[in-house]
Amino acid sequence: MHRFLQLLTAASKEFRLILRDRQALVILFVMPVIFVAILSLALRDAFSQHAGVRFSILVVDHDGRLIGNKLTEAFRRDQHFQIESADKPLPGEDTLATMIRDGRYRFALVIPAHATDQARRRANEQVRAGGPSRGPTAPVSVQLLADPGVRADHRSLVLAFTNGALRAIEAELIGERIAELARSPLGTPAVSASGLAAPQLFRELNDEPESSDSGRAPVPTAVQQNAPAWTLLAMFFLAIPLSVTFIQERAQGSLLRLQSMPVSAWILFGGKILPYFVVNQLQLILILGFGVWGLPLLGGDRLTLGDAPEAIALMGVSASLAAISFALLIATLARTPEQATTLSATTVLVLAALGGILVPKIVMPPAMQQIALYSPFSWGLDGFLDIFIRGGGIREVLAESGQLLAFAAACFTLAILRYRWRLRQR
Structure with missing residues (x-):
């Protein structure tokens, strides 16, 4: 007292x-x-500008082959991105969500297992190569996770860049397949119109509420x-x-x-x-x-x-x-x-x-x-x-x-x- x-x-x-x-x-x-x-x-108004901003992106590559390598290379070439590859064992979905929510990374790019094989099969179906058909292969779903605190325009910028990189990989895979078929014996059909009109190899990323942890507060x-x-x-x-x-x-x-x-x-x-x-x-x-x-x-x-x-x-x-x-x-x-x-x-x-x-x-x-x-x-x-x-x-x-x-x-x-x-x- x-x-x-x-x-x-x-x-x-x-x-x-x-x-x-x-x-x-x-x-x-x-x-x-x-x-x-x-x-x-x-x-x-200045907070809405993204000039000079660098985004940290964690790449979680479950495929470990062409798709992951190409995407990582595309991001590394751009000065607006700082890329870090996840160490093994790769983080699970809950761990990754926590890392993003805690602000350790602004974005995380998740490449599913067997993405390269799936994309190649998809390309093969698009150009309709000869041989028995195994049915349509689903587009590869690359996932982009964003910190809920990232501004909407910054998120849109990264989404657009990722979609552009996927389109470039798609064009390369289809081009390789067409080149292979062009060297095929005469009489073998190379490409059909219906094949070129088929769906894309990769599912396009959209700025959906789920990608920014729906239900949370607005961007800063x-x-x-x-x-x-x-x-x-x-x-x-x-x-x-x-x-x-x-x-x-x-x-x-x-x-x-x-x-x-x-x-x-x-x-x-x-x-x-x-x-x-x-x-x-x-x-x-x-x-x-x-x-x-x-x-x-x-x-x-x-x-x-x-x-x-x-x-x-x-x-x-x-x-x-x-x-x-x-x-x-x-x-x-x-x-x-x-x-x-x-x-x-x-x-x-x-x-x-x-x-x-x-x-x-x-x-x-x-x-x-x-x-x-x-x-x-x-x-x-x-x-x-x-x-x-x-x-x-x-x-x-x-x-x-x-x-x-x-x-x-x-x-x-x-x-x-x-x-x-x-x-x-x-």
């Missing part, structure tokens, strides 16, 4: 310090809302990118006022007086976490609320929040704890308010740039996309997008939430150790 009262006292003191600087509070709440409004309106918009992105940035920018206040208290001797009472470092840091945690949650509510109700009044797209408010709350709590723990670590590392301000701003902006906040990850080169996976901003943004775009719930964001909480625990522990080390140096 005594420790709880100490925690409340420390938190109450921190609340008073926060409320005293009303100009900073206005900036913390108004600035991210203004940025969300400006960027969402300015980038609304500018506001779905910017609202969670700038919420995270606003949360982490609390590192500046928190670290500056912490250093000022240390310079004035307030921390030493509290430590002599004695008040443990856990109580002292906990008293700082609670007020800023409340500020973070208010930031989240304000920015998301503006995206839902305010932005449409300005002519922008409405923010869709999905169907899992509990998952949004989990991500909000995890991101807030990560941001505050990071701020405490900065506060214990810096020696002066100026140093804290510079270190906080620089580190936050670098992590934000790497994590897809300032530049969406989809337009980054593949190497940068891999680096982005190590930024806490990327974990937070991916978690929110799983909810807003892919219709995920708590189960779908556990990985991102766990990463943020692990980051928070690591920063908090390092901050405690650094603080105790400083006390021993006095």
Whole structure:
């Protein structure tokens, strides 16, 4: 009970310090809302462009022969695609769907077993070669799976390219068969008109709801990118006022007086976490609320929040704890308010740039996309997008939430150790 009262006292003191600087509070709440409004309106049309975008495609080749080789070669020749062949044992349908849904790959191309043999038989039937007929062979069904978060125009681009590559393979197979028949003995029919009018070798891929995981949220918009992105940035920018206040208290001797009472470092840091945690949650509510109700009044797209408010709350709590723990670590590392301000701003902006906040990850080169996976901003943004775009719930964001909480625990522990080390140096 005594420790709880100490925690409340420390938190109450921190609340008073926060409320005293009303100009900073206005900036913390108004600035991210203004940025969300400006960027969402300015980038609304830019998000529909696909120039310069590279798509990661996983090729799952159950055939292992001509069809898979030709398709892979066609994609590798185009600069818009980054191809990766699935390792054996090849992933099953459920595993593959999970890999796509989790965003590890934007697309997956599944080539069925015996596709080459089936296509050759189909070509043979089309040109009506001599010999007994075994009946019509079904067209080869190559499957293209797409991340539900992929934009409709991007998905259409990949579908069109895949269909074009299949048509090229079809023309090559039929051409080879016609060439064989052209060399056949005289009197043997080469090609019949009915054969050329037969159905195609490959079933044409269509942009059907099933290919984008029907029932899930719409494709991402500018506001779905910017609202969670700038919420995270606003949360982490609390590192500046928190670290500056912490250093000022240390310079004035307030921390030493509290430590002599004695008040443990856990109580002292906990008293700082609670007020800023409340500020973070208010930031989240304000920015998301503006995206839902305010932005449409300005002519922008409405923010869709999905169907899992509990998952949004989990991500909000995890991101807030990560941001505050990071701020405490900065506060214990810096020696002066100026140093804290510079270190906080620089580190936050670098992590934000790497994590897809300032530049969406989809337009980054593949190497940068891999680096982005190590930024806490990327974990937070991916978690929110799983909810807003892919219709995920708590189960779908556990990985991102766990990463943020692990980051928070690591920063908090390092901050405690650094603080105790400083006390021993006095």
